[in-house]
Amino acid sequence: MSIALSVLVEEASRYLAVSGMPDYCPNGLQVEGRAEVRQIVSGVTASQALLDAAVEVGADLVLVHHGYFWKSENPCVVGSKQRRLKTLLTHEMSLLAYHLPLDVHPEVGNNVQLARRLGVLVEGPLEPGNPRSVGLVGSLPEPMEPLDFARRVAHVLQREPLLIEAARPIRRLAWCTGAAQGYIEQAIAAGVDAYLTGEVSESTVHSARENGISFLAAGHHATERYGVQALGDYLASRFSIEHRFIDCPNPV
Missing domain, CATH: 3.40.1390.30 (NIF3 (NGG1p interacting factor 3)-like)
Incomplete structure (x- = not known):
């Protein structure tokens, strides 16, 4: 055919x-x-x-x-x-x-597809009121310790993520595939326990530590x-x- x-x-x-x-x-x-x-x-x-x-x-x-x-x-x-x-x-x-149309699509999009593989339940956009928000917010079926969630990410993506570990368990998560470390500020504003993306910047580490959330950089290629x-x-x-x-x- x-x-x-x-x-x-x-x-x-x-x-x-x-x-x-x-x-x-x-x-x-x-x-x-x-x-x-x-x-x-x-x-x-x-x-x-x-x-x-x-x-x-x-x-x-x-x-x-x-x-x-x-x-x-x-x-x-x-x-x-x-x-x-x-x-x-x-x-x-x-x-x-x-590019971006493939990130945000509700069925085949990078963010939705990654969530399905990680067992994350999608709640809505990372940017409230923006249905075409690149990032998403969701929750885990059961709370997980940051290290345990990082192990799940490593198993699914076959790549060890960089983990900046906070003290609290992960219940709610924000994520955006690729080079979206800059969205950590929106994740902090959303009140999540962790933010996952592909890449990391020097300032991302300080933002995560000073705001008490876990951060995972799981690879630009691997997440997309x-x-x-x-x-x-x-x-x-x-x-x-x-x-x-x-x-x-x-x-x-």
Whole structure:
């Protein structure tokens, strides 16, 4: 089975409600390849390693969370950017990328997908009154000591998180996948017991300690593996085409 590229892109963008959502990069089709799609390869970032793996398995389309053409990016097509684009164009592979719309989606979003794997019950947005808040707030079925919760995170993500441990058990949690350590202030305002994200800054440690909450940095890549897989599965099921996720490990 195959589906027209234009139809697949239209459905993905509709499903993720891309229209009207501000972002730091273009969401949707970033590089156009062949007109028909039979196989999707998904991954977190459109790195050269992922593109090479997609070529090897004969993918028609590469679906990622981190694509190209960021607002702060050098626009010149040189170096690794030239090599990546050359790989896509030479092999007529399309690149489809969704950033914030994939973080916030209520079904396939990175934050919801991570919560399901960790057994966290979603209560609502981290930013009250904002239904498209990137971060979420939720609760654990039973209170857990911070170290025990960190062990659960390590087991699920297969990566040891950095833990700044507070004295109190974790009942309510705020989280936002990726590089969202700056949202710790919103987490503190929400009155949660812990905040989980992908990365950490020097100031994050002080904020957690001085406000008495636990903080976990579980990896940018590790926390954002699940949304793109879920979106790829949705599209594959919707159009009866093939999908495979390829993980290119990243320690950050």
